[in-house]
Amino acid sequence: MADVNIKINNVDYQVPEGITILEAARMANIHIPTLCFLKEVNEIGACRMCVVEVKGAKGLVTSCVYPVSEGMEIFTHTKRVIDSRVKNLQLLLSNHNRECLSCVRSGNCELQSLCRLYDIREDSIYDGEKPMYDLDGSAVHLVRDNNKCILCRRCTAVCEKYQGVGVIGPNERGFNTNIGSPFNMKLADTSCVCCGQCITVCPTGALAEKDNTFDVFSAIEDPTKHVIVQVAPSVRAGLGEEFGLPVGVGVEGQMINALRALGFAKVFDTNFAADLTIMEEANEFIQRVQNGGKLPLITSCSPGWIKYCEHYHPDMIPHLSSCKSPQQMFGAIAKSYYAEKAGIDPKDIVMVSVMPCTAKKFEIGRDDQAANGVPDVDIAITTRELARMIKRANIDFLALPKEGVFDDPLGKSTGAGVIFGATGGVMEAALRTAVEKLTGKELENVEFTEIRGTDGIKEATYNVAGMDVNICVCSGTANANKVLNMVKSGEKNYHFIEVMCCPGGCVNGGGQPRQPAEVRNFVDIKALRAKALYDLDKERPLRKSHENPDIIALYDEFLSEPGSHKAHALLHTSYIKRPMYNDPKSHPVKK
Amino acid sequence: MKAAQNAVPFNNDPALQERLQAIIEKYKDEKGALIPVLQQAQDIYGYLPIEVQMAVAKAMDVPLEKIYGVVTFYSFFNLYPKGDYEISVCLGTACYVKGSRKVLDCIQETLSIEPGQCTSDRKFSLDTCRCIGACGLAPVMLINDDVYGRVLPAEVPEIISKYQ
Numbered sequence: 001m002a003d004v005n006i007k008i009n010n011v012d013y014q015v016p017e018g019i020t021i022l023e024a025a026r027m028a029n030i031h032i033p034t035l036c037f038l039k040e041v042n043e044i045g046a047c048r049m050c051v052v053e054v055k056g057a058k059g060l061v062t063s064c065v066y067p068v069s070e071g072m073e074i075f076t077h078t079k080r081v082i083d084s085r086v087k088n089l090q091l092l093l094s095n096h097n098r099e100c101l102s103c104v105r106s107g108n109c110e111l112q113s114l115c116r117l118y119d120i121r122e123d124s125i126y127d128g129e130k131p132m133y134d135l136d137g138s139a140v141h142l143v144r145d146n147n148k149c150i151l152c153r154r155c156t157a158v159c160e161k162y163q164g165v166g167v168i169g170p171n172e173r174g175f176n177t178n179i180g181s182p183f184n185m186k187l188a189d190t191s192c193v194c195c196g197q198c199i200t201v202c203p204t205g206a207l208a209e210k211d212n213t214f215d216v217f218s219a220i221e222d223p224t225k226h227v228i229v230q231v232a233p234s235v236r237a238g239l240g241e242e243f244g245l246p247v248g249v250g251v252e253g254q255m256i257n258a259l260r261a262l263g264f265a266k267v268f269d270t271n272f273a274a275d276l277t278i279m280e281e282a283n284e285f286i287q288r289v290q291n292g293g294k295l296p297l298i299t300s301c302s303p304g305w306i307k308y309c310e311h312y313h314p315d316m317i318p319h320l321s322s323c324k325s326p327q328q329m330f331g332a333i334a335k336s337y338y339a340e341k342a343g344i345d346p347k348d349i350v351m352v353s354v355m356p357c358t359a360k361k362f363e364i365g366r367d368d369q370a371a372n373g374v375p376d377v378d379i380a381i382t383t384r385e386l387a388r389m390i391k392r393a394n395i396d397f398l399a400l401p402k403e404g405v406f407d408d409p410l411g412k413s414t415g416a417g418v419i420f421g422a423t424g425g426v427m428e429a430a431l432r433t434a435v436e437k438l439t440g441k442e443l444e445n446v447e448f449t450e451i452r453g454t455d456g457i458k459e460a461t462y463n464v465a466g467m468d469v470n471i472c473v474c475s476g477t478a479n480a481n482k483v484l485n486m487v488k489s490g491e492k493n494y495h496f497i498e499v500m501c502c503p504g505g506c507v508n509g510g511g512q513p514r515q516p517a518e519v520r521n522f523v524d525i526k527a528l529r530a531k532a533l534y535d536l537d538k539e540r541p542l543r544k545s546h547e548n549p550d551i552i553a554l555y556d557e558f559l560s561e562p563g564s565h566k567a568h569a570l571l572h573t574s575y576i577k578r579p580m581y582n583d584p585k586s587h588p589v590k591k
Numbered sequence: 592m593k594a595a596q597n598a599v600p601f602n603n604d605p606a607l608q609e610r611l612q613a614i615i616e617k618y619k620d621e622k623g624a625l626i627p628v629l630q631q632a633q634d635i636y637g638y639l640p641i642e643v644q645m646a647v648a649k650a651m652d653v654p655l656e657k658i659y660g661v662v663t664f665y666s667f668f669n670l671y672p673k674g675d676y677e678i679s680v681c682l683g684t685a686c687y688v689k690g691s692r693k694v695l696d697c698i699q700e701t702l703s704i705e706p707g708q709c710t711s712d713r714k715f716s717l718d719t720c721r722c723i724g725a726c727g728l729a730p731v732m733l734i735n736d737d738v739y740g741r742v743l744p745a746e747v748p749e750i751i752s753k754y755q
Contacts, residue, residue, distance in 0.1 A: 160654065160657075165654070166656055166657060167654065168656060169654070169657055169660040170664075171659060171663045171664075173663070173664045181656055182641075182656045182658070182659035183659060190656075580655075581655065
């Protein structure tokens with residue numbers, strides 16, 4: 001596209017035609033503040049924080065959606081602009097719950113930082129009527145506090161557009177406008193998939209995960225309990241952000257050392273269970289191909305995706321892999337194989353998992369996830385909660401040694417397990433194993449680059465042992481919906497589909513550190529975090545799950561072979577059809 | 592529309608259902624057709640209970656929340672049916688300063704419904720309005736076509752009992 005000549009604050013610039021004033025200003029190193037704007041998802045120009053003056057325009061214009069044009073003269077910090085932003089903030093605060101001291105977002109709240117930036121004083125805020133909303137803590141994974149909501153609609157936009165779920169939206173109008181579910185249902189009674197994307201985009205404390213950090217501290221203190229922890233691949237790609245590191249810096253070593261410093265008896269790696277998942281899932285795929293089973297086979301690692309499928313596409317349940325997710329496989333093995341080895345009663349083990357995910361809090365309570373008579377996993381916390389624990393324990397995270405080693409016997413993993421966190425990673429890991437098993441030959445190149453990258457839907461066809469295997473990888477359940485509809489209509493003929501609930505996969509999960517819109521709109525967070533995982537994969541001496549010596553030992557000593565009776569009892573699960581809405585009349589809700 | 596739970600039983604008449612399906616079928620593939628569909632659905636049922644909204648959501652592949660958001664945004668749409676007797680209290684300036692808010696409170700208390708709602712026996716529905724041009728009689732309330740002027744809150748139970 002052609003360039004246009006514009007002036008920003010009396011300085012000449014040439015910028016591409018068609019970009020917004022916000023983007024043009026960014027190129028000139030001017031960071032215009034925004035609140036409601038989320039690139040490509042919520043471009044509604046509603047909050048009016050980003051207003052600027054444009055010569056000749058009638059009023060102030062919203063820079064987030066206003067395109068530049070030839071000869072445009074823009075002013076970004078005139079008194080009129082600043083006065084308008086101040087007034088907007090004062091009005092936003094007039095009915096806002098301003099109990100910042102006890103707010104989960106204090107310190108990284110976008111509204112709070114803007115208020116400090118524009119020096120909003122308590123005595124300048126209009127003391128208007130405040131609606132009093134009850135908290136909605138009905139769901140297992142989050143709490144909604146509408147008294148802190150600024151109606152930016154970022155949460156409802158990601159729910160509908162990324163996830164195709166749309167169980168939350170703006171209800172009523174004017175002063176009574178509130179974000180909620182239809183007929184004021186509780187979130188738990190809707191077909192919410194628990195992905196937590198709404199939490200990661202919320203600019204204030206209106207949405208937060210259910211915090212389980214104190215449960216973990218209490219368990220560690222309990223002398224009768226053996227508290228062990230597993231940590232998912234994506235956590236090491238995101239945790240550093242909570243301690244001020246830029247997006248995409250891997251912190252595996254510091255993370256291991258911090259977990260040890262917190263007092264866990266053993267620090268294990270979910271990647272080990274990811275390798276185990278590949279053993280079972282690759283075997284399931286081969287079995288289905290050879291025995292005429294249901295195809296396409298669809299991966300089952302992502303509990304948000306599983307819940308989505310159960311609500312929205314229950315007819316596709318037979319296509320889901322019966323494999324538990326790595327989190328649950330890990331718990332089942334920890335409370336059987338490890339318990340036996342360590343001579344500990346599974347009842348005395350507290351299995352904590354650190355996940356980039358809020359749906360994991362839902363998954364641990366699902367039926368058929370307690371292989372040893374006790375829940376496979378007892379407490380699931382998010383990356384954000386782990387960061388909170390590390391800070392609360394006064395651990396200087398950045399000063400910890402960068403070298404760290406997971407404990408045996410559930411700590412070793414291959415590169416295949418590491419890349420589970422990025423969209424396409426599970427498929428690539430499965431292919432590394434399935435192709436070798438099917439052809440009986442060693443793979444020369446283990447990198448299946450066609451299915452890498454952050455595109456929402458990716459396809460590839462590989463010829464494996466004389467058979468063309470059609471593969472699809474998608475992330476974001478809105479994309480999964482598209483793919484399933486294409487499969488159902490016969491338009492596409494896939495053999496194997498990987499679905500991750502969150503766009504970009506777990507690296508961009510609902511439990512990952514929150515980045516403000518200012519970063520989110522200009523940095524490809526999911527690509528940078530994924531790169532951290534692919535870098536780790538490259539460094540690993542072993543990159544195929546079936547070469548993991550501890551996995552080989554686990555099968556030799558305990559499970560015998562993938563798909564064995566014992567493997568089925570411990571590592572596989574079942575799914576149920578779920579209604580779109582629980583009968584709202586059985587749950588009277590009053591605002 | 593404070594409490595959205597509908598105590599009024601839904602009339603699941605197959606003939607009405609057929610009419611609704613015909614409307615949905617007509618607009619199904621048209622972009623931006625949600626509001627006309629809801630308008631015509633309300634013509635059929637008189638209001639838009641959860642059963643109707645769910646049917647529209649399913650057939651038009653729109654999240655139920657989106658529909659509920661639209662229905663609660665426009666005052667034209669009703670979540671509750673109209674009763675045999677439609678009570679309307681004027682909250683226009685003259686009536687308001689003469690105490691119509693207290694009259695409204697008293698009706699709410701007597702019938703246990705809020706403005707916009709209907710009693711579960713479908714006998715009374717309650718709404719508010721802005722000025723019916725009878726300011727000299729303020730505060731004014733209407734029950735169907737009967738006008739009551741200079742109403743005192745204490746008189747409300749007696750007025751309502753005439754229709755029970």
